[in-house]
Amino acid sequence: MRAIVLEGYGGPEVLRWREVPDREPAADEVRVRVHATAVNRADILQRMGGYPPPGPKPEVELPGLEFAGEIDAVGRDVHGFRPGDRVMGLLAGGGYAEYVTTHHRLLMPIPDGLSFEEAAAIPEAWLTAYDALFMWAGARMGDRVLVHAGGSGVGTAATQLARAIGATVWTTVGSAEKAERSRALGAKRAIVYRQEDFVAVLREETGGRGADIILEFVGAPYLARDIEVAAVGGRIVVIGTMGGSHAQVPLGPLLAKRLRIQGTTLRSRPLEAKAALTQDFAVHALPLFAEGVLRPVVDRVFPVQEAAEAHRYMEANRNFGKIVLRVG
Secondary structure, X not given: OEEEEEOOOOOHHHEEEEEOOOOOOOOOEEEEEEEEEEEOHHHHHHHOOOOOOOOOOOOOOOOOXXXXXXXXXXXXXXXXXXXXXXXXXXXXXXXXXXXXXXXXXXXXXXXXXXXXXXXXXXXXXXXXXXXXXXXXXXOOOOOEEEEOOOOOHHHHHHHHHHHHOOOEEEEEEOOHHHHHHHHHOOOOEEEEOOOXXXXXXXXXXXXXXXXXXXXXXXXXXXXXXXXXXXXXXXXXXXOOOOOOOOOOOOHHHHHHOOOEEEEOOXXXXXXXXXXXXXXXXXXXXXXXXXXXXXXXXXXXXXEHHHHHHHHHHHHOOOOOOEEEEEOO
């Protein structure tokens, strides 16, 4: 089969489309013919040598944390799936390829009405947002939620998920255009961080109470300000560190407000944890896509052979929602 391979670490030019060994599915696995995958910040970090896949270093390193496609073959112990089924799911790596093999418990059916490109925009972003909001932050109706990087794949997913349960959402974004699109997804207000102070805005709009939940993608530059604007009993979930990974934390307000800071990542979790999250999401959130309550936001679709250009596009922060790679 063919796949995008990391031929060294560095800029987008290290991404090369070439032949790689294929493999048969194990007894509890399926092989999927990939129709689409998507670009994530983690792919860029991996390309630069800063986010290796879990486990021993593979002989050939393939990026890609999600896929959407059709089952091509099933292992002898797999039940409930068969060749031809339209499926999507998480991967620890290897999604930029014509075929992937994965454990059958990590599969989700593609909701009716969604294309493969739309489906490829769901697994990583939506499971990350769902996990952060509900598993770690315990989101519920009436919560006040601040979503940083509101124009990212995870940000667009978190905005919709929070609104679906009756929470009030504020986002931070990089431009007026992204602010308009974020409001269209359900944000009460989208704060353009280059022009406004999100702490001042949240204090004013919540009557000084602040945010019950904060989803943090920027990292070090924002953490102290998150603590400042968090409500008493607030939960700050750190999902990314795009702006830096070393922060000074003011312990006084952290103690006085009884705050909780939680870190999370999906890639390094064991199979059982990923499978449990996948199945919980499939039961509680996946039906809402078919009903039109939730929708994946696809910014742009590139052919997989143009993965390098897709990485440049993400690094320029031009996207609102997901950048998808079409395979085949």
